[in-house]
Amino acid sequence: VQKPSHISADGSISMVDVSGKAVTARTARAEAHVRFPGDAARALRDATLAKGDAFVTAQIAGVMAAKQAASLIPLAHPLPLAKIDVSFDWVADDVLRIEAFASTSAQTGVEMEAMVAASIAALTIYDMAKAVDKGITIETVRLLEKTGGKSGHWTL
Amino acid sequence: VQKPSHISADGSISMVDVSGKAVTARTARAEAHVRFPGDAARALRDATLAKGDAFVTAQIAGVMAAKQAASLIPLAHPLPLAKIDVSFDWVADDVLRIEAFASTSAQTGVEMEAMVAASIAALTIYDMAKAVDKGITIETVRLLEKTGGKSGHWTL
Amino acid sequence: VQKPSHISADGSISMVDVSGKAVTARTARAEAHVRFPGDAARALRDATLAKGDAFVTAQIAGVMAAKQAASLIPLAHPLPLAKIDVSFDWVADDVLRIEAFASTSAQTGVEMEAMVAASIAALTIYDMAKAVDKGITIETVRLLEKTGGKSGHWTL
Amino acid sequence: VQKPSHISADGSISMVDVSGKAVTARTARAEAHVRFPGDAARALRDATLAKGDAFVTAQIAGVMAAKQAASLIPLAHPLPLAKIDVSFDWVADDVLRIEAFASTSAQTGVEMEAMVAASIAALTIYDMAKAVDKGITIETVRLLEKTGGKSGHWTL
Amino acid sequence: VQKPSHISADGSISMVDVSGKAVTARTARAEAHVRFPGDAARALRDATLAKGDAFVTAQIAGVMAAKQAASLIPLAHPLPLAKIDVSFDWVADDVLRIEAFASTSAQTGVEMEAMVAASIAALTIYDMAKAVDKGITIETVRLLEKTGGKSGHWTL
């Protein structure tokens, strides 16, 4: 914790220095789930939501948010991005799974881009369906896999 | 669903028109949880994370993201904000709860601002602790309460 | 023109001062056209574009850009917005018309919000269809109507 | 079109994957035209506009918007940029032509950066002159030329 | 200071709650100075800088940054703005003074908007002149005056 009594030249908050890292191909996959109580899932399935097509809107929101990851997460690095993808599948009658994928060729990974894309896509689904039920819940947002970089392949 | 065969003047995606709504005081509270496997919770508690004080960083990230809610959530309305707050408490040895509060005096509510603040604060905790364990999971992001507006008081 | 020889306290660039204006309901409608050479229009109509549903994507891009109008147009005022709408109709086999609507309750108008929404929606259509034909052209971007404010109702 | 009945892992909206593309020098040129009815062109030529020097303002707006292209156009890639340029010439007494140039060394092209720069510069001219005449129209926004990348040189 | 040992519901970082404050007209004026060593001031006066008209560019940068004050300063409130102005005068042969003015009708003041506008205008002057001399220094950035709100008129 940064305290006035020992303010130092290095500070308490520190961005990781990636200047010595190799530029390599890197990918990450993350997921989020949206659980719908009552009739909200059916409303979404029937595309009867007053705000329109929640799926395409959430895909775009996720893609656009991934491009803003470095301005949302304080110590994340701004990166070029080669590809961002957001997709959906129903894993239960009332649970929508969102998967986000990000790839780059850079000195650091794209885990936060994938996590942000999945989260903002889920929040967009919430926004579009909340008129039906405010109790919709986002569950289990997590990293599934990453490739590239010094630490190499990681899978949940 | 917007289809090329029936492109119409009203379109398939529709922002709610709030021009007829009253300007009233409105608040919202939301929460998110971060579950830490293994020793990651202890690392966070001991403030030994290489990236520094995760809590203040996450508070600020949540507050700043709430101010960007309308540029992250496609159909959300840009609003003035009177107050945003992000706080933390440990609800189990390995589960950190994040609560976000937003208030405004506007024609529409601040549910999305509170949900975004809680989510981005949680993602920031993830970012700061992921070097310890990439399997940290965000759980149960949901609205707890809202006040104000035509629909009035709502609680989970 | 601001010249180094007469740098003055008022400067050469001047934002309109709206502090003395009344808060009134204001709306604006603008349009843009996209002309498709060759088979590009058919590709769009058949929804065969590799990038997916261009219409919903362009709607969302237009809505989101309208919310950023004051950060794109240097002397525009930041405003709350009550509603933004983007819609499409084919006015010829190869000409897509885009109409954007914006409304607010504020001290100044939303003409630029409507113009920006129509323009960015058109540019998004271009982006999604440019792999088919880079010669797609945006034509006749203009204000159609405005209501509210001291100058009142204006129509093209 | 993304439909609830066939939600799939790949989704309906798809950003082009540029991870396999070569980093090459790429440029793009685009243009936009602004047609002034009545005395608006003379007002602009005489630099009598109340908002000041419309030309420099529009140049800067175009340059700054090009840097935001990836946050305006949903499926555009964030890129480093080596140069953006916006210039003006009168092609008729009442028609101002705006030309925008963008260059980069990246895995994908800068067509959208040039198109966005030309469009936002034109919208800024509109904003600065609209107090004289709201009927000013933006015409013929199009790509003029691109170089670099796999598809090589393209000219209108 | 937020410490892991006493994480509490209120947190250590706290945005001021302005929900109980009156909406009143508020203004603020701030200044910054730019000191030019050697020939840099003459280069600026002669408008011979390779990057073009530094004054208009700095005006616009200051105005646009004021509109982003709430996304730059973590605990600042997003506000509508009625007017932002940036102007210049030479207070010595080698010292350029920049004055920024901001006004609003809101629940909180615009001191930070004026301070940000003056600072970013000064940084833009630095950017445009740094090829001539990297030792250009920004000096004495401060608030000159504020009006409105509960604390009323304040002057340096």
Added chain:
Amino acid sequence: VQKPSHISADGSISMVDVSGKAVTARTARAEAHVRFPGDAARALRDATLAKGDAFVTAQIAGVMAAKQAASLIPLAHPLPLAKIDVSFDWVADDVLRIEAFASTSAQTGVEMEAMVAASIAALTIYDMAKAVDKGITIETVRLLEKTGGKSGHWTL
């Protein structure tokens, strides 16, 4: 100065073309000072400020602003960043010095990123302490050192 009488294809504002420059490791260090009149310095030292831990908040604000340098400074180039650091030390009882460091591997330097980080960190300290004393002044914002690029090492 851009004048309507000689509008030319090159324009008066010109971004430096970095397309021919080598990608090299580049760093920059900048500083800003905050002078506190009366008891404001003690309030900051005692961490009694109502807005919380000013130091961590200012660090984060500086880091996040550095990532936005190209959207704040009109002719700055968007860059990847390898590291940004903001630190503090008291150089007198009432003068806080802020030092910012930025590094990248790119075609142009990070001087503006370091200058922006130091400035916005100083403005954040001002924001957090201004309730104690509005007369707090930011002084001597300047570049200390840069490395890399064609012009090589520069030090104040």
